[in-house]
Amino acid sequence: MTLSSAPGKVYLFGEHAVVYGEPAVPCAIERRARVEVRQRDDGRLRVNAEDLSLNGFTVEYGATADARPDVDVPESLVTAATQYVDGAIEQVREVTGAEEAGFDVTIESDIPLGAGLGSSAAVVVAAIDAATRELGVTLDRDELAERAYRTESQVQDGQASRADTFCSATGGAVRVEGDDCRSLEAPELPIVIGFDGGAGETGQLVAGVRDLREEYDFAAHTVEAIGDVVRNGEDALADGDVEEIGRLMDFNHGLLSALGVSSRSLDTMVWAARDAGAHGAKLTGAGGGGCIVALDPTEETETALSFTPGCEDAFRAELAETGVKRVE
Numbered sequence: 336m337t338l339s340s341a342p343g344k345v346y347l348f349g350e351h352a353v354v355y356g357e358p359a360v361p362c363a364i365e366r367r368a369r370v371e372v373r374q375r376d377d378g379r380l381r382v383n384a385e386d387l388s389l390n391g392f393t394v395e396y397g398a399t400a401d402a403r404p405d406v407d408v409p410e411s412l413v414t415a416a417t418q419y420v421d422g423a424i425e426q427v428r429e430v431t432g433a434e435e436a437g438f439d440v441t442i443e444s445d446i447p448l449g450a451g452l453g454s455s456a457a458v459v460v461a462a463i464d465a466a467t468r469e470l471g472v473t474l475d476r477d478e479l480a481e482r483a484y485r486t487e488s489q490v491q492d493g494q495a496s497r498a499d500t501f502c503s504a505t506g507g508a509v510r511v512e513g514d515d516c517r518s519l520e521a522p523e524l525p526i527v528i529g530f531d532g533g534a535g536e537t538g539q540l541v542a543g544v545r546d547l548r549e550e551y552d553f554a555a556h557t558v559e560a561i562g563d564v565v566r567n568g569e570d571a572l573a574d575g576d577v578e579e580i581g582r583l584m585d586f587n588h589g590l591l592s593a594l595g596v597s598s599r600s601l602d603t604m605v606w607a608a609r610d611a612g613a614h615g616a617k618l619t620g621a622g623g624g625g626c627i628v629a630l631d632p633t634e635e636t637e638t639a640l641s642f643t644p645g646c647e648d649a650f651r652a653e654l655a656e657t658g659v660k661r662v663e
């Protein structure tokens with residue numbers, strides 16, 4: 336049996352635009368997905384993912400068609416729920432050359448699904464790391480991040496960045512621009528997260544921005560403007576200027592809103608945080624629903640969010656210094 340864990344993340348700046356080659360700065364947080372893998376002799380894959388509930392059903396499933404969950408929901412929803420784990424195991428078989436390898440995979444995660452905290456990347460990174468090690472192969476961080484990226488890219492129809500997967504594999508704050516991925520020195524940040532209890536589907540939201548960008552020059556310019564915000568944000572991070580970081584986060588949220596990826600509840604939480612005196616607030620990740628990230632060293636934002644209708648959970652997040660952790 337082999338166990339690995341990997342952290343989720345928030346985007347300080349740059350989600351969506353990073354898919355088109357602009358820089359982004361995500362930051363790993365101490366909320367983890369733990370994936371336990373045991374090799375099987377019969378070549379089959381069985382995945383036990385208790386947190387995997389989507390539109391009210393919970394699935395436990397295996398790799399073959401007959402092992403798909405017997406639930407009364409459209410196949411497309413089941414595929415949406417299971418594709419990241421399936422894709423991770425495909426990468427494991429490819430990179431180890433063990434095409435026939437079978438596994439029992441158990442996933443436990445404290446990262447809400449589809450909420451912009453990078454649950455998919457954490458699950459994929461931890462699953463690839465644990466399953467390769469179970470086969471006696473230890474990937475270095477870069478190879479692990481690359482394989483995890485390929486999984487996300489495949490699921491998101493070829494439209495994914497390396498940001499989530501590199502951040503989850505490496506930990507800390509990172510900067511990603513195209514295939515240039517590096518760790519960043521970041522000041523200690525007073526991160527507060529608000530969660531509306533909902534989710535957005537990353538693939539669909541990314542496709543929406545792609546279409547807008549193709550249709551309107553101003554949408555393409557909006558994506559470029561996000562890149563400018565990120566470059567300013569990097570300077571503010573280097574200076575440790577939390578107020579300026581917050582102001583740029585506000586700006587980044589406005590541009591994401593213009594691209595159609597915010598929602599009423601995300602906007603409501605963003606404004607509740609600002610009204611409470613946060614330095615800044617923005618949605619994190621793909622959007623559509625899920626989480627916002629705010630900066631506030633005081634208790635005010637967390638308290639205000641916990642009384643905001645539509646906010647289901649508000650909590651402080653610590654930076655995760657370590658990315659993937661190899662437990663045994």
Ligand SMILES: Nc1ncnc2c1ncn2[C@@H]1O[C@H](COP(=O)(O)OP(=O)(O)O)[C@@H](O)[C@H]1O
Binds near residue numbers: 387442452453
């Ligand atoms: N605990 C989990 N168990 C199994 N699969 C998971 C788990 N957490 C996330 N996933 C996979 O990741 C998908 C959500 O990823 P995504 O839409 O990118 O949102 P995010 O990465 O922001 O959480 C889920 O539909 C599922 O396929």
Ligand SMILES: C[C@@](O)(CCOP(=O)(O)O)CC(=O)O
Binds near residue numbers: 349452453455537
């Ligand atoms: C929208 C995007 O920039 C980030 C998606 O983050 P998440 O899966 O919603 O946590 C997509 C990507 O970078 O691949």
Ligand SMILES: [Mg+2]
Binds near residue numbers: 454499537
């Ligand atoms: Mg994701």
